[in-house]
Amino acid sequence: MVAAPEDLLRARGLHHEYEGSPALLDVCVGVREGEILCVTGPRGCGKSTLLGCLSGRLVPARGEVWFDGVPLHTLPVPARERLRRDRFGWIGSEPHLLPELTVWENAALPLLLSGAGRRRARRTACEWLERLDVGYCARSRPGALLQAQRQRVAIARALAHSPAVVFADEPTAPLHQADRAQVLRTLTTAARSHGITVVLASHDARVAGVADRAVTLVDGRRVGPDAPPPTDTPVRPGPEGRAACSLSA
Numbered sequence: 001m002v003a004a005p006e007d008l009l010r011a012r013g014l015h016h017e018y019e020g021s022p023a024l025l026d027v028c029v030g031v032r033e034g035e036i037l038c039v040t041g042p043r044g045c046g047k048s049t050l051l052g053c054l055s056g057r058l059v060p061a062r063g064e065v066w067f068d069g070v071p072l073h074t075l076p077v078p079a080r081e082r083l084r085r086d087r088f089g090w091i092g093s094e095p096h097l098l099p100e101l102t103v104w105e106n107a108a109l110p111l112l113l114s115g116a117g118r119r120r121a122r123r124t125a126c127e128w129l130e131r132l133d134v135g136y137c138a139r140s141r142p143g144a145l146l147q148a149q150r151q152r153v154a155i156a157r158a159l160a161h162s163p164a165v166v167f168a169d170e171p172t173a174p175l176h177q178a179d180r181a182q183v184l185r186t187l188t189t190a191a192r193s194h195g196i197t198v199v200l201a202s203h204d205a206r207v208a209g210v211a212d213r214a215v216t217l218v219d220g221r222r223v224g225p226d227a228p229p230p231t232d233t234p235v236r237p238g239p240e241g242r243a244a245c246s247l248s249a
């Protein structure tokens, strides 16, 4: 398999386990810049664990994760946290908002933390809230919102600082059936128009349907016709500091 130099994010030989139970086994995956990739598979197959490793929330027990030439798996914690805050957005299946902040302050948080002025952060956050049809809630506290509205705010927060990559783990789980397609469409349209790479995880084939490509996990392993062969050799950084591995997912 030929190396994919255009991969913005790539992982090789990922292993992870919880209290001795394996959750990921030798998983390789590459994600190109601007691509929408869906990680799919049955419940408990390792989708969330894979997104955790790719996004630097989890450090894999073994294996490597490279983002834009940076080795996330060996990055010191402060640098990894900074990179996650500035370059990544996260949407979970539950909208974890800060109850003491208003809706717009929640959506603006990554911008404010990276040093943007309050006025610009507010304007940008409110634009995203409008796109997600919750602009009218901007001054409310999260506690006054329905769960589906809170999830829209969480999506606005993930996009407002124009991250390079948004990770979305079952992002439509708290939404009613009728809202799901619309929110997914907003997320993917916004990502495409802003050149944001998206890594989605879902067991729902309809969610996978909005992606450019899907990779499937079963029992912690990648399966399917395009799954790379198992790895048994370590990845060596190439001359430019990038991993010399072949991962065109």
Ligand SMILES: Nc1ncnc2c1ncn2[C@@H]1O[C@H](COP(=O)(O)OP(=O)(O)OP(=O)(O)O)[C@@H](O)[C@H]1O
Binding pocket: 018, 019, 022, 023, 041, 042, 043, 044, 045, 046, 047, 048, 049, 050, 203
């Ligand atoms: N914090 C944890 N402690 C112990 N076991 C865990 C933990 N998180 C996940 N697991 C186990 O690891 C395996 C993979 O879990 P993971 O959540 O990554 O799968 P998933 O495909 O995202 O599942 P789901 O679709 O239900 O969210 C499962 O067997 C799960 O029970």
